[in-house]
Amino acid sequence: MKTIYLTLTTLVSLLLISCNHETDTVLTFDAGSEKLINNKLEFSSDGGNANLLFTTNKNMQPVISIDYMTRDESEWLSAKGSVDSGNGEIMIHCDKNNTFNKREASIHVVVDDASFTVRVIQRPAGIVNTTYDNYVVGEKEQSKEIELTSNGKLTFSLRFDQPAWIKYDTTEQEEKVKLLLSIEPNGGLGRIAFIDVYVDGIKHSSISVRQQPATFSPDVVIPAVEAGSLYILLGDDEANIRHIRNLTISGSLNALDLYVLKQRLFLSGLIARSYPLRLDLYEVRIFEGYKSYYPDLKIELPDGLPYIEEATLSSETFANIDNIVSLELPAYLEKIGPHCFQGCTGLERINIPDDVVGIGEYAFKGCSKLEEINITPFSKLASLGDYAFATGTKLKSLYLPIGLTHISEFAFKSCHVESLYLDWETPPILKVVPKGETLSVPSGTKQVYESTPNWSNFKNIIEHNDED
Structure with a gap:
């Protein structure tokens, strides 16, 4: 009897063991996932995501925990998993590492009575x-x-x-x-x-x-300039830049380029006489801002630089420059700011583009060699600020367009001109008019000008036809 009991007990035990083996959880990983588990999962400092894939004979959902190697370290890993119809996936996310230390952790995954561990390493921020x-x-x-x-x-x-x-x-x-x-x-x-x-x-x-550029010749042409690039194109070798006598630029310029011109090319004082400069900007468009054409280039600029609007020469852009002899302004220029050319003692002639609608106060004050300010009958000029043409010289001639209707009280203070040409049929009442020898007015208006205060001071008032 005892023998039978022992035999039955042994059979039951073997049966139970057999049943337990049949219900053991089996995890089978794909090649890539198995390699990561056997070695390590490594992230760059930028972080990222990784997935581990496996199959299992159980549909139990994974239980995941994370151990960090340093206790006071913030949580920088997250993981979640799922099993569906025997297909399992563990999704791991790693945050960006902004520290200069390597980070390590372990991700533990349990599926029923099976488990595995993934070692995770993240490289530090690059130094x-x-x-x-x-x-x-x-x-x-x-x-x-x-x-x-x-x-x-x-x-x-x-x-x-x-x-x-x-x-x-x-x-x-x-x-x-x-x-x-x-x-x-x-x-x-x-x-x-x-x-x-x-x-x-x-x-x-x-x-x-x-x-730096190659040695400059006296005549330099810089074509198709991109706004914010003169800093590179001209270089900053002072001795080389001073070879330039005639500079023609086409393309786009912004406030940074104008700043570079003023700092590197323009001179003042006695030294300016040795380096006369003729500057042609006729085919240039002016854009706002001091942005460099090369975003990665670090340029240190002084504080308080003037803001420049599109198609505008701002306040003092060329102020107190003594070595500019002649200057062709951009054809599409619309505004000349206050004090823009004040104190340009070497400037002899300048053409005002037809698109210019306003000239600010003191714009040409103290230009002691200026003999020509050329304005055409097609000019859109509408306003003049105080002392705009107070050059301190005697201009050979000056034309004032019919659309010039906003004239400041002292716009023509200290303005002298040999021959002044007007198209106004009705003389404007001005407190100060240019001083000069000859005044040319529209046909049939001579008598009106001779009887209008200040305009009557001209020695010779003559009439012209539209065809003249």
């Missing part, structure tokens, strides 16, 4: 250290060495503003990388290249290499 991030080199062929240190693998990419003119090689020693540049000679205008620096495949920063 790159170098002495400078902006380099200026001369126009000759040369080599340049830049040393960098980093907490990750450094790679580089070159960007140019024109066909490639730099080649590079690298040498590595522990955390230091030496970037060896071979720079071709420059036979034209100034140019720039950017070296994009990547840490572990992620862009960290850009290093600029700016090359």
Whole structure:
């Protein structure tokens, strides 16, 4: 009897064991997921997402927990999972790492009586250290060495503003990388290249290499300029820039370009006599803003620079410049700001574009050599500010268009002109009119002007026909 009981007990136990083996949870991973579980899941500092896929003989939902290696570390991982008809998925999200420390954690997953663990590592935010991030080199062929240190693998990419003119090689020693540049000679205008620096495949920063232009001739033409690029094209070699006597620019300029012209090309004082400049901006369009054409280029500008509107020369744009002899203004210019040319003692002649509707106060005050201010009968000029034409000189001739209806009280104070040409059939009543020898007025209006205060002071008042 005892023997039978023991036999039955043994059979029951074996049966139970057999049943338990049949109900064990089985997890089968695809090749990629199995590799991550056996090794590690690694994220860059930018973070990201990863999925683990498996099949199972149970439809139990996963239970997930995360252990961080450092207790006071903020939670930077999240994971959720699901099982549907035997197909399981664990979805892992890693936040961006803005610290300079490597982060580690473990994700534990339990499905019924089976489990697995995924080790997660995230690289720190990339660090790159170098002495400078902006380099200026001369126009000759040369080599340049830049040393960098980093907490990750450094790679580089070159960007140019024109066909490639730099080649590079690298040498590595522990955390230091030496970037060896071979720079071709420059036979034209100034140019720039950017070296994009990547840490572990992620862009960290850009290093600029700016090359000075070749030696300028007296006559320089800079065509198709992009707004915000003169900083590069002209360079900043003072001795080279002073070779220029005639400069023609076409394309687009903004406030940064005008600032560059004033700082690098324009002179004042006795030295200006040795470097006379004729500047032609006729085919230029003026745009607002000090934005550089090269977004990665760092340019330090002084505070308080004047705001420039589109198609406008703002206040003091050319003020107190002594070496400009003649200037062709942009054809599509609409406004000349206050004090714009005040104190330009070398300026001899200037054409006012037909689209200009307003000239601000003191615009040409103190232009002690100015003999010609050319305004055509097609001019849209409508307003003049006080002392606008107070040049302190005697202009050879001056035409005032019929649309000029807003004239400040002292617009013509200290304005002298040999021959003044008007198309107004009704003389405007002005407190101050230009002083001069000859006044030419529309046919049939001579008597009216002779009887109008101030206009009657001209020695000779003559009439002209529309055809004249």
